[in-house]
Amino acid sequence: MQELQVELGARSYPIYVGPGLLGQVDLVNRHVSGSRVAIVTNETIAPLYLAQLKAQLARFRPIEVVLPDGEQYKTLKVLDHIFTALLEAHCDRRTTVIALGGGVVGDMAGFAAAVYQRGISFIQVPTTLLSQVDSSVGGKTGVNHLLGKNMIGAFHQPRAVVIDTDTLATLPDRELSAGLAEVIKYGLIRDPEYLLWLERNTDRLLARDSATLTEAIIRSCRHKAEVVAADETETGQRALLNLGHTFGHAIETGMGYGAWLHGEAVAVGMVMAADLSHRLGWLSGHDVARIEALVRCARLPVRAPSAISPARFLELMSVDKKAINGHIRLILLKAIGQAVIVDDCPSAALEATLTAMRDPV
């Protein structure tokens, strides 16, 4: 097992990474505050790992909340089911919520913890690659609104992140690839050497080689922890982690939540950001081709759905959380490994990208 630390003063917390951690008594336990836990998971994960986790936490009289699986259920309405379960079990302020699942479960369980009785503790136990390398670290929690992704939420840091790499064995291929999108992102925005490593190891990652996956998780978590420690509430550089996300959120909202996986939408978004960065004279054509090739190798889409017209895309992007006065804010690449925030992207270049990167079929 390896351990990293997210340095946030009084709110600092550890990230544990290794095989078999769900079977390690006292790893989750030591971070439970109070005498009660509530495990939030979904109907896909529950039959796989819930019994094991519950057994470990038996002395905290765990209650379980099993949500439907999918981004389309990341809503205020489904969130209310969590509150109902907590209240029916008379869970008080000293209850600790445990998120067992992927990004959707983590975002919802974390947000429920952020606002239940004005805030209780929670622990992340991510079971998908995407949540292990990205969403479980950093305290962003929330739900979607029909009109915009992640529009309702809170910053609420977990007490610990427990990553059992064995859980990746049951992950569908499509979700493994979706997780790789966020892994590639770290290389693109701040670590060219990591990008090179990823290009050389894509096959091993897709083949679920345990050591390679573990290395990718640790390197990714280290990047995430560094950025979050420097800018917890995204007043500055944390925004760079949103490379591909403004395009990606538009795809997710426009296609209906759940149609595209978050990582798939981010993958296309990164390729679009690369294309736009090239149009602005920053990336070479070779850089763009290299990025597109890596995304494709990771078995991720590289073109935006034809169902969303460029005009609709612009409309969807204008409600992004980074937008200011309706002005779209983008994360682009000055070079591979060097991301920048762009507030004044020429609209002609943006429209050219939206048109060029739209799937012809």
Place this chain on the structure above:
Amino acid sequence: MQELQVELGARSYPIYVGPGLLGQVDLVNRHVSGSRVAIVTNETIAPLYLAQLKAQLARFRPIEVVLPDGEQYKTLKVLDHIFTALLEAHCDRRTTVIALGGGVVGDMAGFAAAVYQRGISFIQVPTTLLSQVDSSVGGKTGVNHLLGKNMIGAFHQPRAVVIDTDTLATLPDRELSAGLAEVIKYGLIRDPEYLLWLERNTDRLLARDSATLTEAIIRSCRHKAEVVAADETETGQRALLNLGHTFGHAIETGMGYGAWLHGEAVAVGMVMAADLSHRLGWLSGHDVARIEALVRCARLPVRAPSAISPARFLELMSVDKKAINGHIRLILLKAIGQAVIVDDCPSAALEATLTAMRDPV
């Protein structure tokens, strides 16, 4: 106009109290951050004061969100209407929400601001006595759950509280009395001299004498500001402000939100707390009679509804936010002006109070 300050370091803010403040240009304006405002109000208040406030804020292109009026609408579902309105108007992170109305509007608008795009600014413009003396100050925001009052929420401090005392002219008598319950509370928990003043001035307050109401608002806000400054997130003495509230919340939840006004339920709750404090040997029979007389004089109820049995009362009280491991935590009175937190109230005494203070009809 008088000005008080809530001292919370970087989150400090002013409370302005006086007549005609809604007509004073730049009082609200100076606390708007960003270039856009969203006024949240209800259908009772909108025809009275919305046009005036909108006119003042014209340069911020105000949008308006008009909610139905009543505690029964303080729900996640109605909250979602606020998010929809904000998103439809493309409100970004630099939007300032303005709560124009009573406690329900303030709690909901504040909570919407707390979680919209993970948190934006808000300003309180309370128009009821209850919200002017209590709920608009201190940053408690949230909504109810069917199973428990204020169970979903956040601490989110406003940028300013603007109290136009002229708005009390349109307040229904029943709501004026409800506000007096929270005023009496300050006297009971920390200021015996204030209680004496209230006993002498109840008639003037009920007659809406402007100078007397203004004095009550200022003295009450000063108490609230002091307590909040010392204990923002209620880890200690702020809990004393909940005198009567554990009983009161049980009444509100048990009778169905909206049947009893919050202040009415708190009024009975305070009389019940006084009765229980007497049973524990702390208050004299004379003290209890004095408290009950003042509450009655303020035209507030002094007995719990017969529809809630003592057993049901206990069940409702056990889900209170202050409860720990299902153990009821009560605020009681050691003496008039001296409140205490009681974790180990003998259940025989509590049950005796629930039985004795139940309305026989």
